[in-house]
Amino acid sequence: MSEPELTRPVMETDIVCAGFGPAAGGFLTTLARRLADPSKPPIESRAMPGLPLQVVCYERADDIGFGVSGAVTRARAIRESFPDLDPAAIPMAAAVSREKLVYLLDPIGASRRPAALRLADRLIRALGSVLGLEHEALELAWLPAFLKKEDGLVLSIAQFNQWVGQQLLMTGAVQIWPGTPVADIVVENGTVAGVRLMDQGVDRHGKPAAGYQPGMEVRAALTVAADGPVGAVGRRLDAAFGTPEGFDNREWAIGMKFVIELAGQAELETGTVIHTIGYPEPEIFGFLYVHPERIASVGIFVPSWFDNPARTAYRYLQHYIRHPYLWRYLEGGRLRSWGAKSIRESGRRGEPKLAGNGYARIGEGSASTNVLTNSGVDEAWATGVMLAEAVIELLEQGKPFTRENLEASYVARRRASWVEKEARMAEHARDGFHRGFLSGLAGVALAGLTRGRLRLPGRPRKPAPSLEEYFRGRIPPEEIARIRAECARQNRPLHDALMERAGWPPIPLDGRLLVSHQDALLVGGKVQAPPGVADHVVFLYPYLCEECGMRICVEICSGEAIQPRADGPPVFEREKCVHCGACVWNCPRENVLLEAGAGGLHSAEN
Amino acid sequence: MNLSFHIVVCAGIVPDPLQTLEPVIGDSGPALKNEMLLPAVLDPWAAHALYEAAHLARGHAGSKVWLVSLSPRAKLQQVMMTVAQKAPFELVALDGPAGGFTDSAEVAGALAAAIEAIPGLDRSRLLLFGGWESAARGAGTTLAMVGERLGIFDQFQGVDELRVEPDGSLRILERVEGGRHQISRCAGPPAVLGWATGSLAEPPNQPQLGMQNMRTILPALQRAQSVALPAAELRFVRVALPSQQRQTRIVRDVAAEEVAREIVDWIRG
Numbered sequence: 001m002s003e004p005e006l007t008r009p010v011m012e013t014d015i016v017c018a019g020f021g022p023a024a025g026g027f028l029t030t031l032a033r034r035l036a037d038p039s040k041p042p043i044e045s046r047a048m049p050g051l052p053l054q055v056v057c058y059e060r061a062d063d064i065g066f067g068v069s070g071a072v073t074r075a076r077a078i079r080e081s082f083p084d085l086d087p088a089a090i091p092m093a094a095a096v097s098r099e100k101l102v103y104l105l106d107p108i109g110a111s112r113r114p115a116a117l118r119l120a121d122r123l124i125r126a127l128g129s130v131l132g133l134e135h136e137a138l139e140l141a142w143l144p145a146f147l148k149k150e151d152g153l154v155l156s157i158a159q160f161n162q163w164v165g166q167q168l169l170m171t172g173a174v175q176i177w178p179g180t181p182v183a184d185i186v187v188e189n190g191t192v193a194g195v196r197l198m199d200q201g202v203d204r205h206g207k208p209a210a211g212y213q214p215g216m217e218v219r220a221a222l223t224v225a226a227d228g229p230v231g232a233v234g235r236r237l238d239a240a241f242g243t244p245e246g247f248d249n250r251e252w253a254i255g256m257k258f259v260i261e262l263a264g265q266a267e268l269e270t271g272t273v274i275h276t277i278g279y280p281e282p283e284i285f286g287f288l289y290v291h292p293e294r295i296a297s298v299g300i301f302v303p304s305w306f307d308n309p310a311r312t313a314y315r316y317l318q319h320y321i322r323h324p325y326l327w328r329y330l331e332g333g334r335l336r337s338w339g340a341k342s343i344r345e346s347g348r349r350g351e352p353k354l355a356g357n358g359y360a361r362i363g364e365g366s367a368s369t370n371v372l373t374n375s376g377v378d379e380a381w382a383t384g385v386m387l388a389e390a391v392i393e394l395l396e397q398g399k400p401f402t403r404e405n406l407e408a409s410y411v412a413r414r415r416a417s418w419v420e421k422e423a424r425m426a427e428h429a430r431d432g433f434h435r436g437f438l439s440g441l442a443g444v445a446l447a448g449l450t451r452g453r454l455r456l457p458g459r460p461r462k463p464a465p466s467l468e469e470y471f472r473g474r475i476p477p478e479e480i481a482r483i484r485a486e487c488a489r490q491n492r493p494l495h496d497a498l499m500e501r502a503g504w505p506p507i508p509l510d511g512r513l514l515v516s517h518q519d520a521l522l523v524g525g526k527v528q529a530p531p532g533v534a535d536h537v538v539f540l541y542p543y544l545c546e547e548c549g550m551r552i553c554v555e556i557c558s559g560e561a562i563q564p565r566a567d568g569p570p571v572f573e574r575e576k577c578v579h580c581g582a583c584v585w586n587c588p589r590e591n592v593l594l595e596a597g598a599g600g601l602h603s604a605e606n
Numbered sequence: 607m608n609l610s611f612h613i614v615v616c617a618g619i620v621p622d623p624l625q626t627l628e629p630v631i632g633d634s635g636p637a638l639k640n641e642m643l644l645p646a647v648l649d650p651w652a653a654h655a656l657y658e659a660a661h662l663a664r665g666h667a668g669s670k671v672w673l674v675s676l677s678p679r680a681k682l683q684q685v686m687m688t689v690a691q692k693a694p695f696e697l698v699a700l701d702g703p704a705g706g707f708t709d710s711a712e713v714a715g716a717l718a719a720a721i722e723a724i725p726g727l728d729r730s731r732l733l734l735f736g737g738w739e740s741a742a743r744g745a746g747t748t749l750a751m752v753g754e755r756l757g758i759f760d761q762f763q764g765v766d767e768l769r770v771e772p773d774g775s776l777r778i779l780e781r782v783e784g785g786r787h788q789i790s791r792c793a794g795p796p797a798v799l800g801w802a803t804g805s806l807a808e809p810p811n812q813p814q815l816g817m818q819n820m821r822t823i824l825p826a827l828q829r830a831q832s833v834a835l836p837a838a839e840l841r842f843v844r845v846a847l848p849s850q851q852r853q854t855r856i857v858r859d860v861a862a863e864e865v866a867r868e869i870v871d872w873i874r875g
Contacts, residue, residue: 011814056817062688063645091643159643166680169687172824179688179811200810216813293640532810604645 008196008214012047013054015391016195016220018182019227020059022078022157022377023363025164026384027224028057028174029081034392035173043395046221053395055174056218058197060181060227060579060596064165065158065604072096072273072289073375074152076418077382090163092156092291092605097271099150101143104279104286104323107136110503111281112308112474116438137276137325146373146425146448147275154271154289156259156297157377158604181536181596183215185223185236185359192240192358194219195233198533198596206534222391222401225361226384229344230581232596234352234365241356249350250304251371251430252585256313256340256558257287257299258321259605260513263332268296275374276326280319281306282437285374288326295605298330302556303345304585305433305440309464310555312495313340313582314517318507322514334512337603338520340558342581345430347371348423354414355406362387368419372426372448379419386413425451431458463588464552467498474502491564495555517560521576529575529599536597537562537572537583544591545569553583553592574599609774610668611795612728613659614721615695616736616749617652618704619677619685621645629845636707636845646681646704648689651737655801657809659735660693662768671695672727674720676713677704679830686823691816692809697826698724702833706742707842712835714751721756729756731795738763738800746800753798761798762790767805 015031017024035043035053043053079085087093105121106113113121124133131138165176181198195218201211225233229252243249262268268290276286283306289297300320302313321330344350344364351367354360362368362383369376390409391401399405414420425447432443435458443456464470467484468477475483475498483497500506507514515523539545546568554564561576562583574597583592621627621644628639638644648656656673663669672695675682679701686697698720721727721734734756736749746763753761764781771777774794779787781802 009814011817058813063684064687065645091640156643162684166683169683169824170828172828175817175820177687177691177811177813177816179691180813197813211810213810213812218813530808530810605640605643 006212006214009216011216011218013056013194013218013220014045014047015053015055015222015224016218017055017057017224017226018195018233019225019231019363020057020064020161020165020176020178021226021228021363021380022161023366023368023380023384024057024224024226025161025168026077026081026381027226027362027388028055028168028176028384029164030385030388031055031391032168032171032173034388036171047219052173056220057174057176057226058180058182058195058218059176059178060598062179062598063162063604064176064178065162071157071377072149072152072154072287073377074149075155075378077378077385078153081381081385087153088292090155091159092154092295093160094154094271094290094292096149096152096154096273097269099143099148099273100275101140101147102274102276102325103138103140104276104325105133105136105138106279107324108319108503108505110499110505111279113282114436114438117278117282135325135328136323144445144448149273149375154273154291154297155377156291156605158606162604179598181598182227182233183596185233185240186217186219187240190357192223192237192356195223198598201532202534204535209532211532221358223359224387225359225365226363227365229342229364230579230584230594231365232594234361237356237359237361238352241353243352246349247352249344249346249352249367251345251347251350253301253303253343253345254313254340254556254558254580254582254585255299255301255343256317257297257338257606258317258335258513259337259339259603260296260298260321260330260333261336262290262294262296262329263334265332266294266329268294268329277441279323280316281308283433283440284316284320286320288329295336296330296333297606298326301343303433305430307462307464308470309467309550309552310470310493310495310498311552311586312493312499312555313558314520314560315495315499315504315507318514319504322507330513332513335515335520335523337605338523339603339606340578340580340582342585343376344369345371347429348427354411356403358401360387360390360401360406360410368423370419370422370426372429372444372452373422379422382417382419383414386410386417386419389413427452428455428458432456434458434462464550466549467494471498471502488564488566491566493554493560493564494551521559529577533598534595535572535574536579536595537574537577538593538595539569539572540591540593542569544589548589548591550588552586552588556582556586558582609770610666610731611662611733612670612672612731613663613733613735614672614674614724614727615652615656615659616674616717616734616752617656618649618675618740618742619646619681620649620704620706620741622647627847629847631845635840636842638705641705642678642681646677646685648685649737649740649742651739651741651801651803653689653808654804654806655735655737655799656689656693656695657806658768658801658804659733660695660809661806662733662770663694666770672698672721672724674698674700674717676700676702676716676720676833678702679827682830683827686820686827687816688811690819690823691811691813694815694819697819697823699826699830700833701830702835704742706740707845708835709840710748711751714748714755716833716835717748717752718755721752729796732756732758733795734758734798736798736800738765738802749798749800756796758796758798760792760796761800762792763800764802765799765804766802768799
């Protein structure tokens with residue numbers, strides 16, 4: 001006997017927003033102020049006549065301060081929204097006090113440096129006393145203007161989001177609901193008519209089980225996609241309406257960071273910002289930001305052009321913090337929390353359709369992140385503000401949210417904005433990295449200094465090499481085969497064994513700052529994976545996983561949530577997943593699907 | 607016979623239990639370091655009490671649930687975004703410290719006064735729910751004192767089950783030593799029930815319910831009165847976290863009995 005089919009509940013609202021991050025913060029702040037402004041005529045709900053405009057925002061994570069990252073930002077758009085902003089009002093926020101760009105040499109000799117860089121390193125060491133080489137690092141005397149974050153803020157985006165969210169809720173003009181993933185969009189006659197929330201009471205494969213509760217359909221005249229770089233709503237919009245000609249979204253980076261409580265002796269002024277290049281691998285950039293009360297965010301970006309098929313952000317981050325230049329500050333500190341996220345780094349070339357009938361996209365998922373200035377928070381906020389201004393304009397004029405109206409109001413604002421202007425400068429800034437580290441740096445400098453007018457030509461992106469190719473000259477193929485067999489027998493990833501064989505020393509775990517990856521999952525974070533929801537990471541075709549000799553998804557997984565298995569696709573343990581999306585970006589066969597999902601492991605200090 | 611209840615659930619908020627907590631001594635006494643940065647949840651025992659209250663109210667038409675919380679308003683607002691989706695209730699909010707370094711008698715006084723001021727509350731139908739323990743105030747004494755101040759002397763602690771009999775009497779299972787339950791009977795409300803874990807799972811999020819609840823939650827938060835808890839008489843000799851030892855190992859395809867045996871061996875050292 002079949003189970004009776006449950007009716008999917010339906011709710012009518014006016015505007016539904018998927019995801020609460022800086023973009024949604026800018027959007028809702030601007031919109032809520034207008035709606036709550038007693039000096040302006042009220043805007044009535046069409047969905048619920050007689051009531052004010054109904055605006056609802058759904059956030060996937062269990063709280064509005066989870067699953068995001070720390071940042072340094074110029075905060076231009078944020079300050080425009082909050083002209084009297086006092087950083088002291090936001091936990092972990094500080095004004096940028098000093099900024100440095102530092103080239104880190106390799107004190108171990110294990111990183112894979114091109115010959116030209118090795119030569120440069122030798123020269124730097126030879127001229128060390130003249131150049132000011134200290135702690136195996138060279139503080140560069142000049143910081144390019146396009147990288148500077150002067151007058152900006154060091155933020156914990158989690159704490160910033162909470163601060164924004166608290167103010168928004170107290171206006172009573174908008175509602176924000178965490179713990180509520182948006183699974184899909186509702187499309188009717190070429191128009192987005194709302195969203196569908198995630199089903200509950202289902203098994204791991206999404207099949208109805210005990211307590212089945214179909215996800216509610218939330219119907220709205222406008223659906224705002226603000227669900228970040230790997231959001232389900234953004235992807236569904238692409239699938240339903242296609243992408244613009246020339247769309248190329250294949251550049252990304254995985255950002256991983258530690259939040260560290262500094263030891264007493266560390267001399268670091270609050271607001272200090274240090275950008276690093278050169279180590280642990282030349283392709284991996286790093287950062288250290290100092291928050292108030294002796295807390296620091298320290299992290300790395302592992303970019304798409306770093307082609308180690310056994311790439312692991314966690315292990316590299318541990319080596320990074322142990323670099324003598326950083327370790328003198330960090331030694332004796334304590335790990336407070338840890339986190340990771342992916343960053344869309346394709347710039348304008350990865351821009352999807354920004355608006356259509358019944359929908360608009362803002363924030364990182366709309367390709368607002370600037371890959372030249374390494375800035376995304378402020379740009380995301382600005383796009384949210386622009387959409388809110390457009391929406392207010394359309395509402396006041398009584399115009400519907402059609403593609404034409406949204407293009408004339410929202411997209412036109414974007415095209416005329418500083419976000420767009422700077423994105424154009426940045427469009428080809430990183431092309432050179434596919435030729436090599438030095439040409440990549442030269443390309444960034446050229447684009448930055450000429451404001452995008454000149455650029456180094458790029459090279460088509462190559463697929464990741466095999467392990468044997470990557471470690472050629474460093475680890476013999478037969479030894480790679482032995483390591484591979486050994487790790488397969490133990491069901492563990494390859495990266496630790498390969499890195500140690502390539503010369504990276506074991507990490508001396510101290511239980512305070514240097515802890516195992518598994519233990520890091522439990523430091524300062526919140527392990528949460530509610531029962532009764534489907535797995536959000538799906539390996540589409542098991543045979544493709546079986547054929548895959550790379551398993552980059554296992555190596556890169558930020559939370560060790562994807563584990564190897566002797567036969568069949570890898571094992572996914574959703575309790576450990578931080579929803580960073582590294583598996584999606586790294587799968588060479590595009591065989592990983594990242595759906596909307598609750599839970600994951602998060603820290604409110606990221 | 608009218609078998610409807612007015613159920614008041616007392617519930618504080620606490621930092622998520624999986625956060626790294628560290629007691630510090632500040633100007634105003636002990637506190638948890640960076641407490642306001644940490645994600646907060648409804649005190650887990652009180653959360654069970656809320657789910658039980660909602661379940662009881664659902665089964666007895668005409669019943670109503672209030673949630674009374676003394677917590678920092680901004681944090682409470684954040685917690686409500688999730689809790690409001692779990693069960694229907696009306697919030698009574700008091701703005702004050704929730705860190706646990708307060709005198710439970712003072713907290714009980716503030717809560718009792720807030721409950722007495724609830725418009726329309728029928729004391730003859732009152733069931734006072736809460737956690738029998740607290741993640742912040744481990745002694746679990748607050749609820750008992752709230753009950754005493756309200757003049758409710760039928761008090762049950764460590765409750766795992768409440769059954770309403772056809773005659774309106776209450777059959778209550780309380781935890782006792784040895785992993786067993788004591789069965790108590792009570793003629794009916796008013797009564798105090800300090801819940802252990804009960805038997806209900808955390809309800810799934812219900813977005814519509816959240817929106818419905820929020821209509822009363824936001825006004826309640828906006829009018830939340832600030833509560834000062836005089837701590838002059840309170841002196842903390844020592845504050846410390848329980849020592850803990852953690853060892854992580856990943857296993858797959860291992861029988862539950864085998865995992866249990868290994869944990870027992872580990873505990874025994």
